[in-house]
Amino acid sequence: MNYVKNLFMGVGFAAVATLSACSSSSNASLTQSGLNPADFDSTVLGKKTELVTLKNANGMEVCLTNYGGRVVSISVPDKDGKPTDVVLGYDNIHQYADTLNTPSDYGSSVGRYANRIKDSKLTLAGKTYNLKPNDNGNCLHGGGATGWLNQVYDITEKNDSSVTFTIQAKDGENGFPGNVTATAKYTVKSNNTLDIEFGATTDKETVVNMTNHSYFNLNGDPSKEGFDQVMYINADKFTPADSLYIPTGEIKDVEGTPMDFRTPTEIGKKVDYSFDQIKNATGYDHNWCLNTYKDGKGDDKTVCASLYSPKSGILLEVFTNEPGIQVYTGNFQGTGIACKHGIKYPKHVSVCFESQKYPDSPTKIAQGVKGWTDATLKPGEKYYSHLAYKFSVKK
Numbered sequence: 001m002n003y004v005k006n007l008f009m010g011v012g013f014a015a016v017a018t019l020s021a022c023s024s025s026s027n028a029s030l031t032q033s034g035l036n037p038a039d040f041d042s043t044v045l046g047k048k049t050e051l052v053t054l055k056n057a058n059g060m061e062v063c064l065t066n067y068g069g070r071v072v073s074i075s076v077p078d079k080d081g082k083p084t085d086v087v088l089g090y091d092n093i094h095q096y097a098d099t100l101n102t103p104s105d106y107g108s109s110v111g112r113y114a115n116r117i118k119d120s121k122l123t124l125a126g127k128t129y130n131l132k133p134n135d136n137g138n139c140l141h142g143g144g145a146t147g148w149l150n151q152v153y154d155i156t157e158k159n160d161s162s163v164t165f166t167i168q169a170k171d172g173e174n175g176f177p178g179n180v181t182a183t184a185k186y187t188v189k190s191n192n193t194l195d196i197e198f199g200a201t202t203d204k205e206t207v208v209n210m211t212n213h214s215y216f217n218l219n220g221d222p223s224k225e226g227f228d229q230v231m232y233i234n235a236d237k238f239t240p241a242d243s244l245y246i247p248t249g250e251i252k253d254v255e256g257t258p259m260d261f262r263t264p265t266e267i268g269k270k271v272d273y274s275f276d277q278i279k280n281a282t283g284y285d286h287n288w289c290l291n292t293y294k295d296g297k298g299d300d301k302t303v304c305a306s307l308y309s310p311k312s313g314i315l316l317e318v319f320t321n322e323p324g325i326q327v328y329t330g331n332f333q334g335t336g337i338a339c340k341h342g343i344k345y346p347k348h349v350s351v352c353f354e355s356q357k358y359p360d361s362p363t364k365i366a367q368g369v370k371g372w373t374d375a376t377l378k379p380g381e382k383y384y385s386h387l388a389y390k391f392s393v394k395k
Contacts, residue, residue: 032061033073033085034341039092040065040072047152049093052163054188059083060391062188067096068149069109069165069184071214073340076192076391078220079313086314086391088215088222088350091340099145102337105213108149109184109198112142112169112176113375114211115287115326115359118246123366124177124205124376131175136244141213143174149213153184162187171204178206182383193390200383208383209357209375215330215350216316218309222340225348226330227268230308233261233327235288239358243280247359249369251289259286264308267329267351283331283348287359289371293323300386305353313395319388320355323373328352355387 030036031053040051044067051072054062061075061083071087078084089106090096096104120131120139132143141147153165162185169180182200189195198210217226238259239247254260258272273279277286292299298321305318305325318325334347357375358364364372377383 033075060192066153069153071107084220111148111210118363178202178204196387198385207375208377211354217350218314232264232306237289239287283329287324317390321386322355326354
């Protein structure tokens with residue numbers, strides 16, 4: 001989403017103010033993706049942060065930090081067997097935690113509600129809650145700078161291939177009701193899949209809609225635009241949005257529009273800036289209604305979207321049990337900020353695949369809009385969301 005442009009305007013929150021200095025050692029062992037774990041060993045908001053490295057025997061390495069429950073790097077073999085980092089991010093905790101100067105949602109576990117809620121209003125059980133506005137009067141990604149993506153999760157389980165991040169969110173946090181315990185479990189599987197399971201419980205009726213916000217560039221060179229990547233989306237319909245990225249409530253066919261990716265197509269060949277939806281977003285920043293979701297149940301064994309780089313040969317396949325997926329093509333990249341390994345990412349360098357309930361679902365459900373999926377979580381219920389990123393090589 002257009003997070004970097006809008007999220008922190010007027011927020012004035014800087015986690016970096018409570019960040020202790022990281023120690024860096026030239027003798028430290030670097031990860032396969034070239035990260036120094038010492039650069040993530042710190043204290044943010046009074047809690048310890050670290051870099052967690054997960055591996056398998058087939059050349060896949062995933063590095064994560066408990067700051068925001070974030071994916072920092074995903075290294076997988078390309079068509080020549082060369083380890084290739086395929087996600088954007090920073091290479092130190094300072095930049096992740098500096099929400100004033102280097103704001104980002106890179107790789108984060110987003111909650112309590114991913115995407116936007118119109119006018120920052122939430123009505124549940126006849127009561128209206130005023131949420132924290134952080135995006136043109138709307139609430140984006142749970143309130144942004146003070147949302148879960150900028151909190152330090154506890155590491156509650158960890159081994160060589162899996163880590164579980166846990167967060168305790170208080171009743172009234174950013175206006176949301178309910179004390180919520182939420183988890184994000186990341187597992188590297190033997191078939192080069194990063195498997196993600198989100199879970200949550202609450203003591204008061206609330207909404208929960210979690211996702212991962214990794215930015216993918218499979219080309220192996222994130223210094224160049226990524227519109228030459230080939231994208232597939234298993235969806236016959238999408239939800240059009242207004243100029244502030246709030247869905248209108250319509251559900252439209254992709255047929256005959258630049259939103260149709262049912263046949264894998266190079267992204268740049270689909271972009272048509274005369275089409276109102278693409279013009280508004282200066283690219284893709286939309287929710288697709290997945291064909292893999294039917295009769296209230298998602299098929300997380302069938303590919304819902306994919307991305308392929310003819311340059312590297314790397315193929316990413318996405319699986320989820322959720323009804324929708326927000327696809328964002330880095331429309332507000334190109335900020336000039338030096339990121340991982342000093343690279344300044346250009347506009348349209350990457351693609352995000354964010355599994356989710358449809359955007360603004362609380363408002364649409366309250367209005368009785370048909371076809372929208374409910375994100376309400378009640379006491380005694382268990383929220384569960386599954387998202388998987390599977391990597392392979394096409395030669």
